[in-house]
Amino acid sequence: MNKIIAWVDQRFPLTYFIKHELTDYPTPRNLSYWWGFGFLAGFVLVIQIVTGIFLAMHYKPDSSLAFDSVQHIMREVNYGWLIRYLHSTGASAFFAVIYTHMARTLYYGSYRRPRELLWWTGQGLLLLMMATAFMGYLLPWGQMSYWGATVITNLFKATPVYGDQIVTWLRGGFAVDDPTLTRFFSLHYLFPFLIFAAVAIHLVALHTVRSSNPSGINLADKDNIPFHPYFTIKDLFGLGIFMIVYLLIVFFKPDLFIDAANNIPANPMQTPADIVPEWYFLPFYAILRSVPDLAGGVVAMAISVLIFAAMPYLDRSRVTGGARYRPIYRAMFYIFVIDIFVLGYVGAHPPAGTLKVVGEIGTAIYFMTFLLLPFVSRWEEKFVLARGLPPAVEAMARKEIAEAEGNV
Amino acid sequence: MSEENTIKDGADLSRREFLGTVTAGVAAAGVAAACVPFVSSMNPSSDVLAKATTEIDLSGIAPGEEKTFPWQGKPVFVVHRTPDEIAAMEASKGGKDPEPDAKRVQKPEWLVVIGICTHLGCVPNKTESGWLCPCHGSVYDNSGRIISGPAPRNLDLPPYHFVAENKILIGKA
């Protein structure tokens, strides 16, 4: 075996790569379990790709056959029900993991320099994921699949001048129909491999700047430990906990994320009582509906997703460690998270009465959090420096401020 | 920095290695078990398995007539043989793959064979004296036995049994 590896090493940096980027890769020793969610996301991606490929062996992407083919998978294909439920639950698991991963980054300020590109590649990954999930949801061709796709593709009408043409082009017809289904299937199969490639880019960016850590201080070399075996085992343990929760849903509550209306074949002549997207889109859906104007709503929704990219520039505080040493940022973070849950609730219900007002307030809070940040972060910086910080953190902050002011 | 080789005492290391080995073993067993549903999903689904058998009504086939029926996606030749044909087949042993006619039928007037040439898989055409394969010229007799041509074996026999005087069930459930 060693001879084979030596032969390869002469021609390909196999051992070097594994040592440098995996086993000996220096990692801060104080990383908490919040740092394991990136690994979990990668694992769920693999689950989705594998289950998806096996589903595609039996699924028929044709509007007259799709719904039946899903029932064929559920009832007649050996373990078809298991592969299907792993895939449908996996989509929700993917978003749960990624949203937690993003929350960790926001809380600890891991988007700050020099990790802007790491944050932006992550942003790109989120967009690819959302597109993939949206297209995948059409495939079962249930009532919610059909009408959800109709509502969202309709949004592109907001595009000035060419709106209607774009929608028709997207759908391949005048309504969501067979052409839409076939192309969504093709792209839904493709995108996960684009995601896979983007993950590789994301990891290259990570390895260039190395992980941040909960303390906010750049740790000395001695405080870094090799990734293997410490973080391989820690990530695997985290994976074990995740799998228990994930599989409890797959085996005991598999219809938890499948809307009842999606057990009815798509009927273009009849809209279900409530059109509700999957839970992971609800906050954005609420924002969309909070703005009375169609174009305004679409713009607001788009910005609500894209604005995260601006975080490295919106947050002007030079105090590191994110929320750890910054009480006001921490408060804003928690308010933001609660606001997202509130918006999620709003998105799940018809926009009427009190709920409509709650949605509008929630949307305002959402955007205000980002818009106030540049001003609040600077003010807070003065505040915490005056109040006192751990010496290492204070030194780093003052150094960065001096450099910035020296450049003015 | 290979701390795993820093041995405080032999017992400590072997306990550590034991736990590691056991965990790896349990994990490997899990990975192997996880492959089962995926591999199994590629096997025929229950609706395909239900088509493993086909019932055939023989009453529509006159003496001297041959009809072809699909079974598991393959053609099956069913011949209602005349007494002359039966006598001729019983008298002969076949060609390069000798086999008595009696072993190839359950009732002598009914010949049931899989209509796929044993050479390279084409479907032979019925002739007066048996079949002729259009692809490479293999000739079969009225017992489905190979007489001349490149085919190595007699036409294969599907499993079947009589469920009534004039009905057979091809295949096993």
Place this chain on the structure above:
Amino acid sequence: MSNKKLFGLIFCLMFPVGAAHADEAQLKRGAHVAVEVCNTCHSLKYLKYSDFLKLGFTKAEVDAMRGAKGMADPLISQMAPADELAMFSTVPPDLSLMAKARDGGANYIYAMITGFYTDAKGQTANHVFPGVKMPDVFMIAQADAAGRKGIEQKARDVSAFLEWASDPQAEERKALGRYVIGYFILLTGLLYFLKNKIWKRLD
């Protein structure tokens, strides 16, 4: 939680059908109701006659249920859709997934079947589904107390059957799930101890 789901939860609490713990006898009774009553107008097209063998029916019993239809044939409605459209001004929906297509599942179905009553104008109406085009097939609106009990039992049975029909692998799934979760609890436990052992080296 959407209002629909809340409604469904209330059903589960108010109308305990016991479908979750349906025994074989109940499922068989329900199957008979489904084939003899419901199937007249409703298709159950994702079920095949051969599926009844899984409920414990013998081949002879299934042969009696299927009549001239083949074993591998789906349960389509006995009335033709065109005739149904003429008679009810709608085609009755397929029932294979009805227990999943309604919040409240089997309990909703039970409540609907037993929810027929005669209103002030003397017309048949339904508490749960006002304006429903389905007739009161069990005639519960006119039944006396004893009759009502019998119909309620039938409704329980057929609701349990329809829940089975929407998810025939439920028992197999849960049985496998117990083993899989058990395995992962074991594996995660081992990983926990191994993690602690490895991290002790740092001190």
